[in-house]
Amino acid sequence: MGAFFTSRIVSDILIGAAQGVLVGLIALSLVLIWQSTHVLNFAQGAMAMFAAFCGMTMLEHGLNYWVCVLISLVAAMLLGGVTERVLVRPLYGKAEINSIVVMVGFLGILESGASSIWSGMARQLTSPLSQTYFTLGSKTLYLSPFSLFQIGSALTLMLGVAALFRFTKIGLQLRASALAPEVSRLLGVRVSRMLTLGWIISSAVGAFAAIIIATSGSGLFPSNMDGFFVFGFIAAAIGGLESPGGAILAGLLIGIIQTFVADYLSPSWVAFTPVLILVLSQLVRPAGIFTKNTTRRL
Amino acid sequence: MTTSPSLPHLKLDNISIRFGGLHALSNVSFDVHSGEIVGLIGPNGAGKTTAFNVACGFISPNEGAVSYPALGQTSLKPHQLARAGIARTLQGVGLFDHMTVLENVMAGGQSRAHGGVVAGLLGLRSAARSEHSLRADALAQLDRLGISQFAAQLPSAIPYGIAKKVSVARSLVTNPSLLLLDEPASGLDENELSEFANLITQLRETMAVLLVEHNMDFVMPLVDRLVVLNFGQVIATGTPHEVRANPDVLAAYLGVDQ
Amino acid sequence: MKITQILLRLRYSSLGRLVLALLGTVVAICVVLLVSAQSDTYIANAGAMTIAILGLSLLTGWSGQVSIGNSGFMAVGAFTTGIWANHHQSSPIIISLLLSILTGAIAGLLVGIPATRLKGPYLAGMTLAFVTAMVPFIQSLGKLTGGSGGLFFANLSSPSWFANLSGDPQNFIVANYRWAATVSVVITGVAYYFMSNLFASRAGRAMRLVRDNDVAAELMGVNLGRVRVGAFVISAAYAGLAGSLVALLSGVARADNFGLALSIEILSLLVLGGIGTLSGALMAGLLAAYASTLIAKLNALFGLNPYSNLGSNSQGIIFGLLLVVTMLTAPQGMAGLLKKISHLRARKEAE
Numbered sequence: 001m002g003a004f005f006t007s008r009i010v011s012d013i014l015i016g017a018a019q020g021v022l023v024g025l026i027a028l029s030l031v032l033i034w035q036s037t038h039v040l041n042f043a044q045g046a047m048a049m050f051a052a053f054c055g056m057t058m059l060e061h062g063l064n065y066w067v068c069v070l071i072s073l074v075a076a077m078l079l080g081g082v083t084e085r086v087l088v089r090p091l092y093g094k095a096e097i098n099s100i101v102v103m104v105g106f107l108g109i110l111e112s113g114a115s116s117i118w119s120g121m122a123r124q125l126t127s128p129l130s131q132t133y134f135t136l137g138s139k140t141l142y143l144s145p146f147s148l149f150q151i152g153s154a155l156t157l158m159l160g161v162a163a164l165f166r167f168t169k170i171g172l173q174l175r176a177s178a179l180a181p182e183v184s185r186l187l188g189v190r191v192s193r194m195l196t197l198g199w200i201i202s203s204a205v206g207a208f209a210a211i212i213i214a215t216s217g218s219g220l221f222p223s224n225m226d227g228f229f230v231f232g233f234i235a236a237a238i239g240g241l242e243s244p245g246g247a248i249l250a251g252l253l254i255g256i257i258q259t260f261v262a263d264y265l266s267p268s269w270v271a272f273t274p275v276l277i278l279v280l281s282q283l284v285r286p287a288g289i290f291t292k293n294t295t296r297r298l
Numbered sequence: 299m300t301t302s303p304s305l306p307h308l309k310l311d312n313i314s315i316r317f318g319g320l321h322a323l324s325n326v327s328f329d330v331h332s333g334e335i336v337g338l339i340g341p342n343g344a345g346k347t348t349a350f351n352v353a354c355g356f357i358s359p360n361e362g363a364v365s366y367p368a369l370g371q372t373s374l375k376p377h378q379l380a381r382a383g384i385a386r387t388l389q390g391v392g393l394f395d396h397m398t399v400l401e402n403v404m405a406g407g408q409s410r411a412h413g414g415v416v417a418g419l420l421g422l423r424s425a426a427r428s429e430h431s432l433r434a435d436a437l438a439q440l441d442r443l444g445i446s447q448f449a450a451q452l453p454s455a456i457p458y459g460i461a462k463k464v465s466v467a468r469s470l471v472t473n474p475s476l477l478l479l480d481e482p483a484s485g486l487d488e489n490e491l492s493e494f495a496n497l498i499t500q501l502r503e504t505m506a507v508l509l510v511e512h513n514m515d516f517v518m519p520l521v522d523r524l525v526v527l528n529f530g531q532v533i534a535t536g537t538p539h540e541v542r543a544n545p546d547v548l549a550a551y552l553g554v555d556q
Numbered sequence: 557m558k559i560t561q562i563l564l565r566l567r568y569s570s571l572g573r574l575v576l577a578l579l580g581t582v583v584a585i586c587v588v589l590l591v592s593a594q595s596d597t598y599i600a601n602a603g604a605m606t607i608a609i610l611g612l613s614l615l616t617g618w619s620g621q622v623s624i625g626n627s628g629f630m631a632v633g634a635f636t637t638g639i640w641a642n643h644h645q646s647s648p649i650i651i652s653l654l655l656s657i658l659t660g661a662i663a664g665l666l667v668g669i670p671a672t673r674l675k676g677p678y679l680a681g682m683t684l685a686f687v688t689a690m691v692p693f694i695q696s697l698g699k700l701t702g703g704s705g706g707l708f709f710a711n712l713s714s715p716s717w718f719a720n721l722s723g724d725p726q727n728f729i730v731a732n733y734r735w736a737a738t739v740s741v742v743i744t745g746v747a748y749y750f751m752s753n754l755f756a757s758r759a760g761r762a763m764r765l766v767r768d769n770d771v772a773a774e775l776m777g778v779n780l781g782r783v784r785v786g787a788f789v790i791s792a793a794y795a796g797l798a799g800s801l802v803a804l805l806s807g808v809a810r811a812d813n814f815g816l817a818l819s820i821e822i823l824s825l826l827v828l829g830g831i832g833t834l835s836g837a838l839m840a841g842l843l844a845a846y847a848s849t850l851i852a853k854l855n856a857l858f859g860l861n862p863y864s865n866l867g868s869n870s871q872g873i874i875f876g877l878l879l880v881v882t883m884l885t886a887p888q889g890m891a892g893l894l895k896k897i898s899h900l901r902a903r904k905e906a907e
């Protein structure tokens with residue numbers, strides 16, 4: 001039994017799953033925004049990074065890790081709300097290119113801004129939980145207390161968002177405003193507030209992922225979400241941008257496949273793997289693997 | 299391209315289209331011959347535009363087949379239509395928003411002009427010459443419809459009636475042998491309507507016309523034959539006189555269940 | 557008729573476009589020979605940027621496909637040039653340039669075929685994925701590309717006749733700067749000429765038709781897939797040329813110089829200049845020439861140390877801000893503003 005859990009394949013799956021849930025979180029945060037406002041937020045990763053900086057640099061002033069996380073999440077919510085109100089609102093109903101360009105510009109501002117406030121150097125965040133892998137006998141089991149927390153908290157967050165949307169009145173209003181804004185408005189839903197709320201929730205989800213990424217990986221630095229944003233986008237796109245469950249699943253798969261590619265083929269192919277997956281999935285089903293097929297409207 | 303008078307220009311043979319559970323067209327058959335003006339009428343949502351979309355290859359039918367016997371063609375892709383001599387206007391206006399009226403009409407001759415990307419980059423003479431003649435033809439079309447004073451305007455700056463004329467001018471640049479018009483007269487005033495009727499009558503000389511229109515007073519005197527659709531089914535065909543006398547048609551238009 | 561109007565008329569005939577491009581190039585060469593050597597380095601780089609911007613303007617402004625991956629194609633061009641230069645030291649630069657155009661075009665074809673099946677944000681996202689994958693990929697190629705340290709090779713140096721011609725024959729350093737800028741300006745002129753031809757051609761119109769209304773475009777006989785891929789290939793070929801020029805000017809090709817930041821810079825300049833018009837792309841090129849000077853002046857104005865955190869990042873912040881503000885307030889950029897002003901003036905004169 002122990003030999004199974006420490007086998008090469010299971011090890012790859014465990015490492016990949018720990019990465020994959022983070023990709024899934026980013027993908028989820030993108031889907032939340034896309035569903036409500038039909039904007040693909042190219043600054044999502046950068047916003048998460050910026051918010052993470054706001055809180056996690058307090059570690060250096062001796063604050064408790066979890067307090068710093070809390071500060072980051074509050075910062076993320078503020079940033080998300082303000083961004084929607086100030087930058088995104090004027091873009092509704094405009095050509096797609098306008099929102100893409102504005103969000104790409106915002107991405108540039110946030111990354112350069114973070115470099116000028118906190119410098120471009122990577123900061124190591126002291127992990128609140130051990131990151132040493134467990135051992136089974138003489139073999140390594142590729143799980144650590146932190147990676148357990150990573151997988152567990154990500155799954156909890158995903159379930160939490162799902163429950164919010166499915167079982168609460170706010171969730172119902174959020175879904176209604178995304179699906180049929182005009183009707184919802186007539187029924188008395190404050191649609192514009194709901195759109196802002198969508199951005200706030202999404203932004204918090206993204207920031208949480210950024211904190212975990214920075215703690216578990218190469219530290220916190222201004223461009224450290226670039227790669228994860230791309231993976232998250234690809235996961236969301238494979239799911240069709242409309243399907244939260246599909247996005248999470250695709251994220252998990254991307255994490256695992258990447259680990260296998262790095263282990264069995266070559267680490268230099270890791271970066272291209274998600275692009276290839278995206279291309280293949282789009283060739284098979286352009287509308288997304290997890291959405292119902294729609295024909296072109298003329 | 300040989301056009302024989304005995305073969306139809308457009309032939310829809312037992313076409314059925316389903317969008318999910320919706321039967322947009324069921325076993326629809328009709329054809330359009332050279333020198334003929336055929337009206338395709340029916341209430342909103344009857345499937346008229348869908349029939350156009352099938353005829354143009356935008357939608358492939360679940361059952362049945364489209365062919366263009368007189369043009370020697372079966373099932374064309376949309377971008378092959380123009381070259382085969384088939385032109386269509388879109389419901390609404392369907393102009394290119396960021397291009398002037400003249401450029402819009404020149405676009406109609408896109409399939410006729412010369413030169414690919416490389417010829418374009420190099421600025422080859424032949425390409426320039428074909429652009430020149432295309433420009434002249436486009437201007438002539440605008441003249442014919444009496445709207446050449448709008449040549450330099452953007453579509454957003456001209457009245458709706460003019461925009462509709464521009465879209466017709468655009469489809470005439472190639473001198474098509476089959477013309478599909480989707481509600482070309484909606485939004486035109488009395489004057490414009492009679493001018494437009496004259497134009498279509500002239501076109502009969504050189505091409506087959508399939509016309510979708512809601513305005514009965516406009517269609518009835520104009521067409522040779524009518525095809526009436528309701529809920530995706532052909533409920534009547536015949537001369538305007540016959541169709542007018544058909545109780546099913548009356549029922550469909552008055553919204554009575556047949 | 558005013559002289560500007562006569563010049564504008566010229567672009568309607570192919571001979572006129574040639575005259576315009578020649579005139580512009582000659583004027584630019586005169587400027588190159590008159591200004592300081594420092595300014596010449598800016599002009600030389602701005603030439604390369606202008607070429608990349610022309611390519612992006614075609615793809616994004618014209619065919620309506622937003623790309624934030626064109627710096628990846630520039631990387632392809634730069635490394636083609638670097639690898640070639642290291643293996644064939646004596647080959648003339650025109651070979652490097654043509655090879656880079658070719659490899660850029662091939663990369664454009666490979667990315668374009670799948671990309672053109674995507675729409676709007678999906679497409680932009682895929683080009684982003686391409687450029688973020690490209691940097692580590694090039695670095696992982698080891699010896700061929702010099703890894704993360706990059707590739708070093710001989711940069712452009714002035715032939716002796718040019719050094720003799722341009723005043724002080726003793727001062728080879730200045731002559732080198734002038735020569736580099738002259739070469740860059742000439743290449744830019746040629747690239748502009750071809751692009752202006754394409755703008756006025758049937759193929760160019762096909763791209764705009766697809767952007768404005770793809771259904772109607774198909775009815776006009778346009779093969780959507782082919783036109784979209786064609787735009788990608790030409791755009792990538794221009795990016796490859798730009799990358800090659802960047803490499804030749806500096807004698808270095810480093811993968812991380814061609815990352816997302818460069819793509820954002822190109823896009824910002826294009827949006828500022830005016831997306832979808834040739835004049836907009838040219839204005840973007842002028843901005844590129846002045847950008848670093850302007851940023852340095854701004855830094856000095858606010859008393860920023862250019863090597864401090866804020867000073868070294870002010871360029872990124874300013875570009876980002878300009879991009880956002882332009883898109884929200886004047887999406888047609890400077891070219892659009894100028895057009896509006898001249899329209900207003902014409903109307904006033906008419907009254």
Ligand SMILES: Nc1ncnc2c1ncn2[C@@H]1O[C@H](COP(=O)(O)OP(=O)(O)OP(=O)(O)O)[C@@H](O)[C@H]1O
Binds near residue numbers: 320322340343349389
């Ligand atoms: N791509 C599509 N997907 C799903 N349903 C469609 C699609 N295109 C059309 N329909 C449906 O098929 C039916 C027929 O539509 P169609 O546009 O052909 O009607 P029409 O006769 O042209 O009506 P109108 O007079 O309003 O233009 C309608 O119920 C429409 O909603």
Ligand SMILES: [Mg+2]
Binds near residue numbers: 346347348389
């Ligand atoms: Mg219709």
